[in-house]
Amino acid sequence: MESPASAAPAAPAAPPAPPPPLAGGQLALATLAVALATFMNVLDTSIANVAIPTISGDLGVSVDEGTWVITVFAAANAVAIPLTGWLTQRIGQVKLFVGAILMFVLSSWMCGVAPTLPFLLASRVLQGVVAGPLIPLSQAILLGSYPKEKSSTALALWAMTATVGPIAGPALGGWITDSYSWSWIFYINIPVGLFAAFTTWVIYRKRESPTKRPPIDVVGLGLLIAWVASLQIMLDKGKDLDWFSSPFIVGLGLTAIICFAFFLVWELTEEYPIVDLRLFSQRNFMGGTVAISVAYAVFFGNLVLLPQWMQEYLNYRSVDAGLVTAPLGIFAVILAPVMGRVLPRSDARIIATLAFIGFAFVFWLRSNYVTEIDTWHLVLPTLLQGIPMALFFVPLTAIILSGQPPHRVPAAAGLSNFVRVFCGAVGTSIASNEWNNRTILHHVRLTEQASATNPVFTQQMSSTQSLLNVNGQTAHALFDFTVNTQAAMMGLDDIFFVSAVIFLLIIPLIWITRPGKGGGGDASGAH
Numbered sequence: 001m002e003s004p005a006s007a008a009p010a011a012p013a014a015p016p017a018p019p020p021p022l023a024g025g026q027l028a029l030a031t032l033a034v035a036l037a038t039f040m041n042v043l044d045t046s047i048a049n050v051a052i053p054t055i056s057g058d059l060g061v062s063v064d065e066g067t068w069v070i071t072v073f074a075a076a077n078a079v080a081i082p083l084t085g086w087l088t089q090r091i092g093q094v095k096l097f098v099g100a101i102l103m104f105v106l107s108s109w110m111c112g113v114a115p116t117l118p119f120l121l122a123s124r125v126l127q128g129v130v131a132g133p134l135i136p137l138s139q140a141i142l143l144g145s146y147p148k149e150k151s152s153t154a155l156a157l158w159a160m161t162a163t164v165g166p167i168a169g170p171a172l173g174g175w176i177t178d179s180y181s182w183s184w185i186f187y188i189n190i191p192v193g194l195f196a197a198f199t200t201w202v203i204y205r206k207r208e209s210p211t212k213r214p215p216i217d218v219v220g221l222g223l224l225i226a227w228v229a230s231l232q233i234m235l236d237k238g239k240d241l242d243w244f245s246s247p248f249i250v251g252l253g254l255t256a257i258i259c260f261a262f263f264l265v266w267e268l269t270e271e272y273p274i275v276d277l278r279l280f281s282q283r284n285f286m287g288g289t290v291a292i293s294v295a296y297a298v299f300f301g302n303l304v305l306l307p308q309w310m311q312e313y314l315n316y317r318s319v320d321a322g323l324v325t326a327p328l329g330i331f332a333v334i335l336a337p338v339m340g341r342v343l344p345r346s347d348a349r350i351i352a353t354l355a356f357i358g359f360a361f362v363f364w365l366r367s368n369y370v371t372e373i374d375t376w377h378l379v380l381p382t383l384l385q386g387i388p389m390a391l392f393f394v395p396l397t398a399i400i401l402s403g404q405p406p407h408r409v410p411a412a413a414g415l416s417n418f419v420r421v422f423c424g425a426v427g428t429s430i431a432s433n434e435w436n437n438r439t440i441l442h443h444v445r446l447t448e449q450a451s452a453t454n455p456v457f458t459q460q461m462s463s464t465q466s467l468l469n470v471n472g473q474t475a476h477a478l479f480d481f482t483v484n485t486q487a488a489m490m491g492l493d494d495i496f497f498v499s500a501v502i503f504l505l506i507i508p509l510i511w512i513t514r515p516g517k518g519g520g521g522d523a524s525g526a527h
Helices: 024-043 052-059 068-091 093-112 117-131 134-145 148-179 189-204 218-237 247-269 277-281 283-313 318-325 328-345 348-366 375-390 393-401 406-446 455-468 472-505
Strands: none
Touching: 024 093, 024 134, 024 148, 024 189, 052 068, 052 117, 052 283, 068 093, 068 117, 068 134, 068 218, 068 406, 093 117, 093 134, 093 189, 134 148, 134 393, 134 406, 148 318, 148 328, 148 393, 218 247, 218 406, 247 277, 277 283, 277 406, 283 318, 283 348, 283 393, 283 406, 283 472, 318 375, 328 348, 328 375, 328 393, 348 375, 348 393, 348 472, 393 406, 406 472, 455 472
């Protein structure tokens, strides 16, 4: 007869203990490799920004069509990021991270050799997909490499590379485009990626995470792709097709809404969801993710518009437009390591609030731009923006990951980065569309009195002809050029002002979160 003890079910096996932290030169080299992989990824979110006019001209397409080079990467990246948690369980952190780097290298080479826009866009889609796991896994791998008490330092080092990438992108992309060829903005990933993959594999191959084979959520994945793709295409093509007067745009909008609704219901009831939406039931995860995502959407949308405006209306070269945005990285790099020391002894919510106030101040300064602006007044707000950038990523990432057990860090980092990157793509499309709409509105207002029946206008045209010794057609062309330039400036000022207001309005999102132990909201719980 069986005893009660022998009949009792066996206790579930405890999860294996995580490997010990790295130390010394091995830790430094590992941090460099992971940071380079992160830098390579985030660099490609913005390096093409200033090269779009050149790429469009070389491939024989319009600048609006060329902008898809930016948005398809962001959209594909956004879809792939939340798959990180599921892929990590099946493949393992290290194998997935190294494999993603190598595929990123291959897709970068394909982008560089692209002979047509469709081939380039397909390569960028592949590049965005394989880049999906890089950001969340880089966070998880770094957190696992440092002692628990140094987790804030690990996040600060990660934030430094994640912050500098989008900042350095326009300057580096402009210099490469003007000095060599736009293809080299993709080729530079090849040596960086090979070094990062080799070094990561050598150091981490014996520190692989445990794996299991959960079933794939095919329905959830299909719905995710459907609503993200529909929404992104709708935002990109809406301006060209006159928005909801087009049946195509209406169809895309309805598809996005219906698929998103089914996606929410399915993922919340599925036993093995492709995206663990239950994470949003955690106050810190929800508040931190929404705050960082909205802020990133506003920041990245403006980061795309600024160099385009300088090239189109101020006649800046690609490299010059990039150099104007480059000072954004100065304070971001200097202050990021300081954050690693300050954060454990501070309330992360206060630091993030100061960052949002700083962003609002910078965008308010930009909302006063005029068409005759000099380079220094373009550079000054960009330089100052580096301060809130340094206070931005680390505290909010710490809040998002606080309290997560080690096995949930990839899923939590993946989902929060998915929302952030997707919002960045949406923010780019919305900012571009709204700039176009506001420019048209100001153009109409500025030309209300410009008609042959207005004696003041006709006298002004006559004076222009006499003063410049040109005919009437040339005088009207000069007038139209002046109005277009002024309308674009006023439209961009509107975008900057609204951006400042948005940063102030989302501050309460930070304060729905709870501070971590020690008042810092640190990420130690995620280690």
